[in-house]
Amino acid sequence: MSNKLIDLQHITKAFDGNVVLDDLNLYIRENEFLTLLGPSGCGKTTTLRILGGFETPDKGRVIFDGADITDLAPNKRQLNTVFQKYALFAHMSIAENIAFGLKIRKKSPEYIRDKIRYALKLVNLEGFEDRMPDSLSGGQQQRIAIARAIVNEPKVLLLDEPLGALDLKLRQDMQYELIRLKNELGITFIYVTHDQEEALTMSDTIVVMNQGYIQQIGTPEDIYNEPQNAFVADFIGDSNIVNGTMIQDRLVEIFGVRYACVDTGFGTNKPVDVVIRPEDLELVAVPEDAQKGSPEYESARSRIVQINPGYFEGTVSHIIFKGMHYEMEVQAHGFEWLVLSTRMFQVGTRVLMSVDPFNIQIMHKPESEDEKAVSMDENL
């Protein structure tokens, strides 16, 4: 889990003057499950196609196992791709599909037969040798596409949104299958998706991309808990992202209310982006007619200030039952806060709302040209 297997150096690629990748640098370790995650047009698929050899970068090198493969044709590379929508050979049986790469390499019939059996067993489709691709379901076709790639014993398997065409239940099953496959094969998986849940479930490392730039590289926990900018925070899970001012270390002002937080080193009176996950917001109900200073109000207030000295007062404007929890919108200071809670608050309930200092994420506002790609308006 330590050797650099692939090294992308200063990769730049433009199509018809549109810069898709701008000076991308990324290395991928051996046996890593690495996910390129981002919205459509972020350059993730182009990166994968450059790795597969289907695109040549305008600038930069692709180093694979110490050798420069930037200009090597796809059929000469030691990696195999699982394409979007399977791309099986419709005129060949399942066995012929799987054998395709092996026959090209002139392997013996016995070897090919064993490999087909092994691969079909690995993807739980034993006995499918003589079926035709179009007689298989989407999930089955996808597994055949994986089998067809892995029989060639690639060092790296590239997967281009392989689960995109499958329904939710099947997608979840296939996620576990892919993790199992990766562990059994002990090879590197590079996975492209726009589905953050897929990325969080399967990856060792997630690379969040937007508009040709890498926004953040990290483990799923890092990416979720410590997003480096507003884009990552918004893209990974739902978030409340608001403008704030960093008054001083450990104190941030949002909509005129000062909150304790744990972040330091942002300077004083600096504008920042503040990210609060909806599941981290905590609510306490206050009776409709309770005046400030009344015993009911003060008891609610005393509970909320235990969480954070700063708090908002707002009204629940919307609620949806989601099974595990309720998804609510709370109007406070003209902002619609998204709140997830296992407790239910009727629409119209007056609430006090706050958040544990530890769960407030403070982020720099984008300043430089490069960071502009991060700005929210362009992406939403």
Next chain:
Amino acid sequence: MKKKMRFWLDGPYLIWTAAFIIIPLLMIVYYGLTDKNGAFTFHNVMEMGTPERLKALVLSLLLSLLATAICLLMAYPLALILNKMKTGATGFITTIFIIPMWMNSLLRILAWQTLLERNGVINQFLGMLHLPKLYIINTPYAIALGMIYDFLPFMLLPIYNALQKIDVNVVNAAYDLGANRFQTFWKVIFPLSLPGVISGITMVFVPALTTFVISDFLGGSKVLLIGNVIEQQFTQVGNWNVGSGLSLVLMIFILISMAIMQHYDKDMGEETTSL
């Protein structure tokens, strides 16, 4: 209610099919298998057995096979090139191929007659350059040329269609699995384009086999194809029974060729490209 609706939707089509396809076909079968007095006979069908007519049939088969083969050899590479081109350029070139089809095919064949005549445009041009002249008018070569010219679009378009339908990732998958360009073509692209090739072959071979216009204009009266033989029975001899009998024989040849094509099509496990 639903039944009534169905009738109004299906009705016109059924009436059309009956009036213009089934009834004429039955009439040909009736004429072909009866004599002038309406008595049943195989005589009209046996009329194909004369040396002159057998010769016309064999020549027709040979010429239409040749034209089909040459059309295929010309159209396939062209379709491949078109498929690689950007959308705008492709539209332009396919339009160029389709525009001649907007003109009456009779006129186009007449134009070839003018071009190929002993003192036609081509020979005048060759004469100006002091090159040997080309005397192919009124020979089977001229007829084959006319067939190729007339039917090439019918080969090109279905093949182009079939190539367009191939997912670019399927081709990429072949490269990805180690195939070079040559292997990718023969193992993936060509087999997947076969439905188009087969409809192209059918759409060139059948009209070429039955044509009498092309052989009339470019073969003079010297080269007779089976289409001319049948046409003469209707227009000159006025013997509908023999004409229908000969048509039935030709129809059998066409059915056989279609059956062979269908067989290949099914072998490839692909749906037929509909056109």
